[in-house]
Amino acid sequence: MSLTVTPLPTAPGAPDPEAGLGALTTERGNLPLHKLEVDTRVTGLTARTEIVQGFHNPHAEPIEATYIFPLPDRAAVTAMRMTADGRTVEAELKERQEARDTYDAAIAQGQRASIAEAERADVFTMRVGNILPGERVSISLSLTGPLLNEDGEATLRIPLVVAPRYIPGTPLPGPQAGDGTAPDTDAVPDASRITPPVLLPGFPNPVSLRIETVIDPAGLPLTTARSSLHTVTRAENPDGTVALSVRPGERVDRDFILRLAYGEPATVGTALAAEPDRDGEGGTFQLTIVPPAMTAPSRPRDVVVLLDRSGSMSGWKIVAARRASARIIDTLTGADRFAVRCFDHEVESPDRLPAGLAEATDRNRFRAVEYLARADARGGTVLLDPLREAAALLAPGPETGERDRVLILVTDGQVGNEDQILAELAAGLAGVRVHVVGIDQAVNAGFLNRLALTGRGRCELVESEDRLDEATARIHRRISSPVVTGIAWTAEGFTPDPGSLTPGRVPDLFEGAPVVVSGRYHGVLPATARLTLTGTTVTGEAWTAAPTATVATSAAETAGPPPLATSWARARLRDLEDRYATGTGDLTGLEQRIVELSLRHSVLCRFTAFVAVDTRVVTDGGTPRTVVQPVELPAGWEAATPAMPMMPVAMSMPQAAAPDFLSGYGSPPPAPAGGPSGMLFRAESRRGRHAPVPPAPAAPGGFGGGGPVFGAPPPAQQMPAAPDPTPVAPPLAYDPWTGARALLAEELAALASVPADTPEHTRRDLLSDLASRLRALLIGHPADETHRALTGLTEALAACDGPTPPRGEELTALWSRTLQVLTTQAAPTAAPSGPAPPPPPAPQPTARRAFWKRGS
Incomplete structure (x- = not known):
């Protein structure tokens, strides 16, 4: 077999004047991670990967190395092994709290141990404790997963770096959950676990990277392979397999992407x-x-295009995002309606277009493209607000009729509040098809794939401007009607x-x-x-x-x-x-x-963790020094600007007292003037430390948003107001479902207006979408008669998504039941449900927080 290997074009990045292999040496010592090895065997459309992380301790005392790293979001982590001093220990998969307790106990007893935890679908934390001075420890992870296969091309994607993320919300009191640079907040309770410190640009390459891939087409007609890194063909073997390897000296600063063309679709x-x-x-x-x-003929569409113009989109990414958005708008027809929004920490729209959906005339499309051409990168990535606005623009109504409702989001997805966004929008985007164009060389693919899957759409990842034409052509096909x-x-x-x-x-x-x-x-x-x-x-x-x-x-x-x-x-x-x-x-x-x-199939998830403990006691116990491995600034990201400062690492200090944009960009506070600078090194763990809560910010600023502008004077301290002597009336009785009943009335009116001759599959889609909105509506309401009635209806509507959905008389009966339940529950209750509940008590700091659980 003759295989052509073509390097994928890469986005421009800063030159690397000191590229090399091995560990980075500074006046403060060495970084713990010295090598990263990735070995993958692709068989047909399945990939098995072994990843080896090599740690060492150049210091005179035992250390705990902490490394926040990414893995493919579709792959299953099935095994972990720890090797040190000629001994190999197979890790056990345990319930997460049990695994953390096992690890902590082993470290306290002086045993060598390691633990791998999942923070997101594609973000993980590795801790390796009691590494002795001069010792090397290797951690091996086994992964299995499918390749993405579309348009006759299979894609293997191995992410290598966790990019800085925007962290919204108010800092939480109490100990921080992790060792990252951002404080935990009410919107992102584990922010300190997904924000690794970032190396300054220009440092010598701190990690030796080796990537090798063996491709077995398994009978498929493999013709070409395209790589995002400089790849060479090492061998074409007699058994039909091909071995590829990445050129030595590559930095761990972007995703490794291998695209395999398997002939015609x-x-x-x-x-x-x-x-x-x-x-x-x-x-x-x-x-x-x-x-x-x-080829599906296009039905009339209502399309909303959201363009992320936040600070993390600077450089080639904002250029590519503008081009992608403009090309999508150019594909609209006169039968379509559309809206365009650009967002950072604010949401803006073209001033020469209507506030709502505009007819897709030549003039309106030209005005939209003209507006997009002026968009520049700035501010923080507040993603929830534009998505709320898009959901409102695409809300169903009598005028939508048989029109397809489509949302297209162009972004790098670098936010930390993924769960908050999905929880709030799952109902509002029901019935809307969501397509995502992810633009970055280290994109937040886990979140963007989740968002597209929730919206029954597709996610296209663009790692360079040169792949933009291919990606936008695919999106154009996807926003057409399904076949x-x-x-x-x-x-x-x-x-x-x-x-x-x-x-x-x-x-x-x-x-x-x-x-x-x-x-x-x-x-x-x-x-x-x-x-x-x-x-x-x-x-x-x-x-x-x-x-x-x-x-x-x-x-x-x-x-x-x-x-x-x-x-x-x-x-x-x-x-x-x-x-x-x-x-x-x-x-x-x-x-x-x-x-x-998770335990039955030995697949890591957010509620379990792999933990390995060597029975040999190697230290006197106690708490070793924690050293947090800094990560590279992703390739293509611009270095320091006044709005997006890059800081050398200082000693560990509470981050919440710093301007909030630092939490978004992932950098710790600067070292004191005249003080030492150099690599990112943390002399002590933040776990167990309490982050002070800063005053509420007046306006977003910088890349992270949500905080004061860097260099501005601090807000004046407010004196507490004197108590109001006016007697307070007893709380009035209230119905906790009052607001929800108004929404139920709207749902009832929408279903009642559906024509009698509507096809069955459309009716099932409407009922399925209603079930999604009802599930969200039930959150936070008491388990009373209304809750039970709506829960029963939601469970019945779930059949519309099953393998044998209701048809004929069964569907008619379900439709009638839905109208009856909505009619009953939309009406105000005859008697109040009781007094309003008292406000919840203020949260108290705890010694330990199960941050991976909701409400913890």
């Missing part, structure tokens, strides 16, 4: 794969649905578990974008097992496919974790974690389900 067809469990009493199936080769909708399926010859499906609802099919649905089945799978798929094409014709199951090697015969079961478990855990972040009801029960699933 039609090469891979709709298929059903099955993998029996080790006991043979069940297994995992994976359904890949390939859209039919047809197949209303997909349902029937199993023949085997029994799938309907509650195990991921995603829970089969997405619509778009041109060139295959859909993968996986789940669990019961019993033995016969050779005749198959799934029959049905749907409706954009032209109104019936569509069907009936793939027969291909049984893969059973888990009992597989070396290592079974790939289908592992990939399903990771995807299912991601679904459940998103439900935990955005849902209501029995969160404790949901947490238990997540932990059980």
Whole structure:
């Protein structure tokens, strides 16, 4: 096989005058991370990766090394090993609090230990404790995951650096959860765990990076490979595999992206794969649905384009973002309506266009593109406000009719309050298709993929201006109407578990974008097992496919974790974690389900952790010095500006007292004038320290936003007001559902206005979207009769997303029940529900906070 390897164009970045290998030496010592090795074997459309992190201790006392690092958001972390002094310890996966207790106890007893914890889908923390002076410790992580496959091209993406993120909210009292540079806030309770310190530009390369990839096409017609790093073909082997390696000297400052062209998109067809469990009493199936080769005529659309112009988008990224947004607007037709918003810590719109949706005339589109051309990068990334405004612009109404509602977000996604955003917008964006264009060489892909998945859309990642044309062409196809909708399926010859499906609802099919649905089945799978798929094409014709199951090697015969079961478990855990972040009801029960699933399949999640403990005692115990590994400034990011200061690392100090923009950019406060500067080095851990709460900021400033402008005088101290002697009337009785009933009345009016001849698949979509909004509405309300009635309705509406959705009379009955429940619950109650509850007590600092749990 002859394979052409083409380096992907990279965005311009600062020159590296002192590139090299090995550890960085300064007057304060060496950094703990000295090497990073990534070995991947790609087989068809599946990747297995081994990542080795090498730590060392150049100091005269034992240390604990802390490293905040990224991993692919779609990959499952299935194993961890610690090697030191000729001894290798296999890590155990435990419930997270239990794992943390195990680690702390081992360190206190003088044992060598390590722990890996998941902070986000793609952000992790590694702690390696009691590393002896002069000692080297290696941590190995095993990953398994699918490649993204669209338009005949499979993509392997290995992120290498966690970029600085904007951290909104008010700092929390009490100990900080981690050792990062930003204080924990009410909007981001674990901010100190996702904000590693950042190296100043121009430092010699502190980490030796080695990346090697072996590609086994597994029968697919592989033609070319494109790499985001300088890659060379090491060997084309007799067995048909190809080995690629990254040129030595590359810095750990951007994602490694390998794009594999597998011929025409039609090469891979709709298929059903099955993998029996080790006991043979069940297994995992994976359904890949390939859209039919047809171009969908575009229906009238309402489109909102949001352009991120925050400080982190400076340089080539804002240029690419402007071009991408302008090209999307250029593709609109006269039948469409649109709106454009640019945002940082403020939301702005073109002054020559209507405040709402504008007709997509040539003049209006020209004005929008002209406005976008003037957008420059500034301020902080307040993402929630523009998304709220977009949801309001795209809210359903009588005038929307059969129009597609589409939101397109162009951003790098560098925010820390991902859960807050998804929880608040899950209901408001129901029925809106959300597409995301992620622009960065170290993009927050985990969040952007979650946002697109929630909105039943697609996420396109752009790591350079040269890939922009390709990405915008794909987005143009995605914002057209789907080619197949209303997909349902029937199993023949085997029994799938309907509650195990991921995603829970089969997405619509778009041109060139295959859909993968996986789940669990019961019993033995016969050779005749198959799934029959049905749907409706954009032209109104019936569509069907009936793939027969291909049984893969059973888990009992597989070396290592079974790939289908592992990939399903990771995807299912991601679904459940998103439900935990955005849902209501029995969160404790949901947490238990997540932990059980994680432990059963040995896949790391936010509620579990891998912990390795060497039984040998190597120190006298106590608390070792904590050294936090600084990370590179991502490639393509601009260095220090007055609005976005880059600071040399100083000794650890409370960050909340500094201007808030520092928490967003990820840099600690500057060293005192005339004091030492150099690498980012933390002499003591922040865990257990209390962050002082600064006065409320008057206006956002700098990259992080939400704080005073750097250099401005501090706000005047306010004296407490004298108590008001006026007697306070007793609280009035109130109905806790008053505001919600008004919303229920709006939902009732919207459903009642639906024409009687509306197709069944459209009715099911409307009921499914209503269920999403009801789930959000239930949050924070008492478990009374209204809550029980709406919960029962929400559970019934969930059937619209199942493999056998209601049809005919069953759908009519569900529609009638929905109208009846909404009519009853939208009406004001005859009697008040009781006195208003007292305000919650002020939170008290705790010695330890389960920051990974909601409400902790």
